[in-house]
Amino acid sequence: MTTTPYHLRIPEEVLAVSKIRAEEEHLDQSTTLKQFLHAGAEEYILKLVKKGRISIGKAAEILKKTVYDIQRLAKNYGVELGPTTEQTEKSIKTAKKLFSS
Amino acid sequence: MKQIVFDSDALIKLMRSGILQQIKHKCVISDSVYEETVTEGKKKLYPDAYQIETSVKEGKISVKKILFQQLPGLGKGESSTFALFKKLKADVIASDDKKFIKLLEEQKIEYITSTAAITGLYLAKKINQKQAINALEKIKEFVSKTNYEKAQQTIGGKK
Numbered sequence: 080m081t082t083t084p085y086h087l088r089i090p091e092e093v094l095a096v097s098k099i100r101a102e103e104e105h106l107d108q109s110t111t112l113k114q115f116l117h118a119g120a121e122e123y124i125l126k127l128v129k130k131g132r133i134s135i136g137k138a139a140e141i142l143k144k145t146v147y148d149i150q151r152l153a154k155n156y157g158v159e160l161g162p163t164t165e166q167t168e169k170s171i172k173t174a175k176k177l178f179s180s
Numbered sequence: 181m182k183q184i185v186f187d188s189d190a191l192i193k194l195m196r197s198g199i200l201q202q203i204k205h206k207c208v209i210s211d212s213v214y215e216e217t218v219t220e221g222k223k224k225l226y227p228d229a230y231q232i233e234t235s236v237k238e239g240k241i242s243v244k245k246i247l248f249q250q251l252p253g254l255g256k257g258e259s260s261t262f263a264l265f266k267k268l269k270a271d272v273i274a275s276d277d278k279k280f281i282k283l284l285e286e287q288k289i290e291y292i293t294s295t296a297a298i299t300g301l302y303l304a305k306k307i308n309q310k311q312a313i314n315a316l317e318k319i320k321e322f323v324s325k326t327n328y329e330k331a332q333q334t335i336g337g338k339k
Contacts, residue, residue, distance in 0.1 A: 081279075085195045094245040095319040099193035112265055113285070118303055128278070128279070129278075129279075130278075131279045131282055132253065132279065133253045133254075133278060133279055134253060134254045134255050134258045134279040134280050135188070135189045135255070135258075135276075135277050136187070136188060136189075136216065136254060136255020136256060136257040136258045136259075136277075137253055137258075137279075138255075139216070139255060140255050140256070145216065145220040145223075145224060145226070146188040146217065146220075146221075146257065147192060147220075147221055147224065147228070147229075148224070150189070150192065150193075150322050153322075154321050154322060157250060159324040159325065160276070160277075160278075161276045161277075161278065161293070161323050161324045161327055161331075162235045162276060162277075162278055162281050162293050162327065163278065164326050164327065164330060166278070166281050166285075166291075166293065166294055167230075167293050167295060167326075167327045167330055167331075167332070170223050170291055170293045170296035171241050171290045171299050171300060171303075171331075171334065172293065172298040173272065173290050173292055173296070173300070174292040174296040174297050174299060174300020174301070174303075175299075175300045175304055176300075177184075177205070177271070177272055177290075177292065177300060177304075178181060178203075178205075178300045178303075178304035178306050179303075179304040180182060
């Protein structure tokens, strides 16, 4: 993972939580802060996929992950990805016609 | 024989479901989809990656090289799938991606989703109810609850 320095003022409550996590998980505080940032970014990107703003492949490219990783991340965050009910219903008709031929 | 072009997400799910072998039409993927599903997947030891590789080696899935322009909001896999579909004048694209499907609808291109493929195979009597339900169960955690339930109801499994 490539990192870039970025000046940021962090709310005290977030710092307090990152300190708790650092103690709980035996990590340094800057690592836990980066983990919070990363988790927030992942969840936000998944929400964009869910809304149909970007595709799963694009999400994988942005997060530097595989399509498999995105499927698993969505499951872990409880974000349901996939087509709308209307798209699925339309596609069932297409699939029935396709596989009957 | 009709041709189905798969994007990475749909290919992985249909491989995982175990019903890809039941599809008798020509299954095609772009070299970018191969890269995403096999090359990248194997680096992280995803079992589906090895199964897809085997299906390619056995000739069940054809891999085609394609030059493409990356489309806004889409990744290389979906963009190359779109370009390959056009080049081959294929019949259907298999995708579960909302953004990509929106584009396909705008372009009046026919598509099948992973749960629809399972349901369609069952309705066309290519697989039996037990096979369809088993296939659906294998991808349950990777598809939305609504789409899972819709497929399950159509197949006639428990509601």
